[in-house]
Amino acid sequence: MDVYKVLVVEDSPTMRQLIVFALKRIRGLRIIEANDGVDGLKKLSSDTFDLILTDINMPIMDGLKLVSMVRNNPKYKEVPIVVITTEGAVEDRERALALGANEYITKPIQTTQILDAVKRLLSL
Amino acid sequence: MSRSSDDNNNISSRGEEFLQIFKKGADFTHELLKENERLRYRMLKLEESIALPDDDEADVSHEAMQLRLKIEELEKEKEEILGRVRKVEEENEDFANRYVEIEEENNMLANLYIASFQLHSTLDFKEVLQIILEIVINLIGAEEFGVLLLDEKTNKLEPVASEGVSTSALPSIPVGQGIIGEATESGENYFIDSMTGYQRDFEKPLVCIPLKIKEHVIGVVVIYKLLVQKDEFNSVDYELFTLLAGHAATAVFSSRLYSDSERKLSTIQGFIDLLTK
Numbered sequence: 001m002d003v004y005k006v007l008v009v010e011d012s013p014t015m016r017q018l019i020v021f022a023l024k025r026i027r028g029l030r031i032i033e034a035n036d037g038v039d040g041l042k043k044l045s046s047d048t049f050d051l052i053l054t055d056i057n058m059p060i061m062d063g064l065k066l067v068s069m070v071r072n073n074p075k076y077k078e079v080p081i082v083v084i085t086t087e088g089a090v091e092d093r094e095r096a097l098a099l100g101a102n103e104y105i106t107k108p109i110q111t112t113q114i115l116d117a118v119k120r121l122l123s124l
Numbered sequence: 125m126s127r128s129s130d131d132n133n134n135i136s137s138r139g140e141e142f143l144q145i146f147k148k149g150a151d152f153t154h155e156l157l158k159e160n161e162r163l164r165y166r167m168l169k170l171e172e173s174i175a176l177p178d179d180d181e182a183d184v185s186h187e188a189m190q191l192r193l194k195i196e197e198l199e200k201e202k203e204e205i206l207g208r209v210r211k212v213e214e215e216n217e218d219f220a221n222r223y224v225e226i227e228e229e230n231n232m233l234a235n236l237y238i239a240s241f242q243l244h245s246t247l248d249f250k251e252v253l254q255i256i257l258e259i260v261i262n263l264i265g266a267e268e269f270g271v272l273l274l275d276e277k278t279n280k281l282e283p284v285a286s287e288g289v290s291t292s293a294l295p296s297i298p299v300g301q302g303i304i305g306e307a308t309e310s311g312e313n314y315f316i317d318s319m320t321g322y323q324r325d326f327e328k329p330l331v332c333i334p335l336k337i338k339e340h341v342i343g344v345v346v347i348y349k350l351l352v353q354k355d356e357f358n359s360v361d362y363e364l365f366t367l368l369a370g371h372a373a374t375a376v377f378s379s380r381l382y383s384d385s386e387r388k389l390s391t392i393q394g395f396i397d398l399l400t401k
Contacts, residue, residue, distance in 0.1 A: 013242065017238045017242060018238045018239075086265075088351055088354075108262060108265030109235070109263060111234065
């Protein structure tokens with residue numbers, strides 16, 4: 001069975017746990033956690049990932065900056081990115097998608113929405 | 125003399141003619157009888173041939189009857205099978221709906237498990253408050269809300285944490301006063317009747333959830349505004365509020381108790397150090 005590596009970038013430990021716990025229900029995923037955008041970039045440079053899930057509002061480096069940097073990196077140009085955020089305004093969604101995010105999911109967290117997006121993007 | 129012989133000849137020839145005609149009549153009659161016999165025979169044959177199809181018809185009608193019965197039986201069977209198919213389809217739909225419900229419930233329980241796990245993962249009071257804020261944002265979808273805890277000396281609810289609004293802007297509320305005070309006194313959750321046209325009022329929140337340990341209320345979570353994408357509460361939210369209130373209450377209570385005992389311990393330690401020096 002193929003193993004897909006997923007990076008979860010989220011500053012809130014509770015939220016991160018919720019996402020990781022949900023993702024563990026999909027077989028064949030290896031989940032790596034990062035506390036913020038900078039931590040996420042560090043992990044991206046030292047490893048290879050098949051999917052990135054990120055929050056927007058984070059200290060040090062926010063999720064949109066991370067999306068933009070990932071898209072400018074040839075190694076991760078094609079890697080799907082899922083943004084999970086409290087920002088529900090249309091302009092926020094458009095901005096994230098314009099920067100290169102593939103999916104934009106708003107909180108409160110709905111596990112099925114996250115699982116569906118991950119399965120679809122990884123063709124599982 | 126010759127005239128009488130001519131007459132005799134004439135009479136004999138006419139007699140012969142008559143005999144000839146009589147013979148012909150007899151032949152004709154004979155022929156008629158023969159024809160009659162032949163026709164009667166023919167009629168008999170025809171009657172026989174007509175009588176035979178009667179039996180065939182009986183056979184055919186019997187077969188048709190059997191086929192009709194068979195058709196009726198098959199029709200019944202078809203109806204029964206269609207009925208069963210309909211029942212299976214209904215059951216399938218029920219199962220699909222039930223699956224979605226169970227999936228939702230499963231998700232809610234998983235979320236609640238993580239939430240309670242996080243709440244009880246620390247004895248640091250501030251950290252517990254931070255976890256409560258995260259849970260209310262991420263699981264409930266609130267944008268502006270606060271946590272008020274009961275000061276048993278003054279019997280007032282005092283704001284200790286908030287999101288979207290300043291904690292200092294939240295009022296102290298005496299138990300029994302207004303919506304928040306009454307919810308604290310009764311221990312019952314409060315939900316506004318209609319969210320449309322709601323204007324933020326710190327003493328009249330959208331939602332007020334008492335944090336209870338058994339029947340003892342130690343504080344409340346008050347919500348003033350939901351995230352833009354969340355326009356109403358669903359059934360899962362109500363369950364989540366109730367279950368969360370219990371876990372948050374014990375986490376707050378035990379962390380506060382721990383903080384107090386730590387503080388007392390360091391004070392006593394200070395005294396002991398002072399006395400023993």
